[in-house]
Amino acid sequence: MLMNKRILFVGGKGGVGKSTSAAALALLHAKEKKKTLLISTDPAHNVGDIFHKELTNQPIMVLPNLNAIEIDPALESKRYIQSVKENIHGVVKSTMLDEVNRQIDAASSSPGAEEAALFDRIVSIILDEGEKYDTIIFDTAPTGHTLRLLTLPELMGVWIDGMLERRKKRNENYVQLLNDGEPIEDPIYEVLQKRKERFAAVRKILLNKGMTGFIFVLNPERLPILETSKAIKLLKNHELEVEGLIVNKVLSEQVEGEFWKKRKETEREYVRWIHKEFKNQDIHFIPLFETDINSVDLLEEYANKLATGSRIAF
Ligand SMILES: Nc1ncnc2c1ncn2[C@@H]1O[C@H](COP(=O)(O)OP(=O)(O)OP(=O)(O)O)[C@@H](O)[C@H]1O
Ligand SMILES: [Mg+2]
Numbered sequence: 486m487l488m489n490k491r492i493l494f495v496g497g498k499g500g501v502g503k504s505t506s507a508a509a510l511a512l513l514h515a516k517e518k519k520k521t522l523l524i525s526t527d528p529a530h531n532v533g534d535i536f537h538k539e540l541t542n543q544p545i546m547v548l549p550n551l552n553a554i555e556i557d558p559a560l561e562s563k564r565y566i567q568s569v570k571e572n573i574h575g576v577v578k579s580t581m582l583d584e585v586n587r588q589i590d591a592a593s594s595s596p597g598a599e600e601a602a603l604f605d606r607i608v609s610i611i612l613d614e615g616e617k618y619d620t621i622i623f624d625t626a627p628t629g630h631t632l633r634l635l636t637l638p639e640l641m642g643v644w645i646d647g648m649l650e651r652r653k654k655r656n657e658n659y660v661q662l663l664n665d666g667e668p669i670e671d672p673i674y675e676v677l678q679k680r681k682e683r684f685a686a687v688r689k690i691l692l693n694k695g696m697t698g699f700i701f702v703l704n705p706e707r708l709p710i711l712e713t714s715k716a717i718k719l720l721k722n723h724e725l726e727v728e729g730l731i732v733n734k735v736l737s738e739q740v741e742g743e744f745w746k747k748r749k750e751t752e753r754e755y756v757r758w759i760h761k762e763f764k765n766q767d768i769h770f771i772p773l774f775e776t777d778i779n780s781v782d783l784l785e786e787y788a789n790k791l792a793t794g795s796r797i798a799f
Pocket of ligand 1: 501
């Protein structure tokens, strides 16, 4: 489940180990000589820390066969607005340009603008850069953001359909009233149509189970279990199926002392709950390490545990 997809999304609650798991999965793919791209879409970046490399919005090689990008939503938003302005430039009358630019600037500071820009970048990575890589792994922001992001192609599709419909009506009226029935060219209609096609293409890729996989990371604790369960159901409503779970930071059986023995006992109950709640999932357990996973050596150890995959809790 973890190794045979072209695109993997790694999601989960804050702090459970998404970035570590995404990096470990990327490492496993790269070791199999697959050209791999690891993308962090989280504003609180930490993929760079693991590899001790300063990452940017363009791919940088962090290990053989492994490139990584960190997408900064604020920067992405600026670039996106610039490209929208350039697109519009040739389309509207020059007398209107100042007003249109003002409108675009206003829109760019509205809620959701960064999200839209981030999404646009993800779309372009999947569609335009996908060819260059065997595997693309997304380390996503905590659950809520990711769910919105993944369901955006569907929502945007509906929204653009509405816009297209209105423009079509307007064009038809215009043609009848002013253009003697001759069809007119409408560049905005074409831009919208193209966006719609790109979103549809991405949605098709996301829905293709042979191609795209969704993995959730959780810890054997109450809130991550509840949140994972909710997220899986929500994605299912959008026909996106989560196939794999990584249960991270599981305590060793060899814990000593009353306190830790008690904690381990509580954890066992959560593990039982996980097995019951997520029957159809491929579940991998990873132990709690003595320290943070902050070096490539430790990441390799983490990756090996993922690859050998303990399916039952130890
Ligand atoms: N199995 C583990 N044992 C010990 N430490 C771990 C383990 N897995 C992850 N960590 C550490 O826990 C911290 C959080 O992990 P990570 O950054 O991967 O989580 P995240 O889900 O990406 O967090 P965020 O939601 O903030 O992006 C990091 O310091 C990481 O090194
Ligand atoms: Mg992270």
